[in-house]
Amino acid sequence: MISVVLFLLLLPLLLAPFETAGWWHRRRIHREPLEPLTQPTKEREIQLVYFTGVAGYSGDFLARREKALLDRIREERPGLVVCHRVFPYSASNLPLDGERVFRSLWMWLHRWRLKIPNNVFDVLIVLRNIGQLLVSADPRYGPVYNEGLAEQLRLRLVPGVPTVFLAYSGGAQMAVGAAGELRAELKAPLHLVALGGVFTDDPGIAEFASVTQLVGRKDRWVIHLGKLIFPGLWRWQFWSTWNRYRKSGKYREVVSGDHCHVGKSDYFGFDKAPATDKTYGEQTADLVGKVLQRL
């Protein structure tokens, strides 16, 4: 019984590279020149790409708390254009309820999640997305996966405009992966604001003009998970891209408050933060707003 459960849990990781391989294969056969989806109607001062965490379901679907955070950031920074319609855990921006073999399973899990948030079956979606995160960070599959993600972003972003990635949890790695492929074409500085971001030792980090990591006081271990399997994050590996970037002065860690990683007091929480008149989410939005003002 235990082995069956273990196998089922490992299955999303095992299948993860095949999605990228399939996309790459189809793309080579039917490659067509891609036009931007929308022409900008007004000047953009700055554009913000939001990447959700590993519990993400699609680019179109955002939790109410995530929408509230983005709305508040928009209020604080007029002229900001927010793009959240890229699902970072698919090289082809195919949401979990898209044309997939396991579509029914993901939809069923999503319906469960809407009824009972953070239920035990959520772990399947999380594992599936972690599989894609590991694909993005893998030096063998990563260039292909990140090329796909960058292609989706190219369709939605305007070149020459400073771009900020706002990434929660595992979304930070996806931003780093895409940046490696995107920087040269956007011809504008890229910045990353990570909310409890989980990084790998992806060399794409060097493409960012600045990286700000907002860390809650109660968010103690998730952000360090990368150190388990990415030797480039170990401090003694002073030659790794990550360590060189960390010491270059472009990387900052800011304590955002009493946030935890997942739960009512996380970076999006609607509960009041202690000793303030703001919610956890408002606290985060204000900090992100301050970071954006400095860019």
Add this chain to the structure above:
Amino acid sequence: MVESFTHFVTFGSWRALFRELVRATVVFTLTAAFWAVSVVLALALWGHQPAIGALFLVLCFAHIPLLAFPLTIFPTIGYRLEQVLRLTVYIFFVAGLTVYLKTPLTIAAVVCLPGWLLHFFLTEWRLLNR
């Protein structure tokens, strides 16, 4: 067989895939042969004369960990596993020389190193370049 199955995703056609497989097999075979020859020569310099057949057996034995190679398909974890497996081949080769051919451990470790490094770096060249 030689290169990880996972590299295949990046090739565009069956012909390119076949060409890549042949190239990788040639690199693997040549560097493995160089490894064996360098060990024989280095041992001879140290005054040991191992039987070629026995050495070949030890070399085969050293590659047993590569049977776990299909597991390298797992993203990232598999990439690390690939490095670990290649390191294990070196360790098994040194252990085989020490136990089976009675070569002193330090000498076995030294004579195996140059050939293994060349073998490792050339077969991993593309990955390490990324």
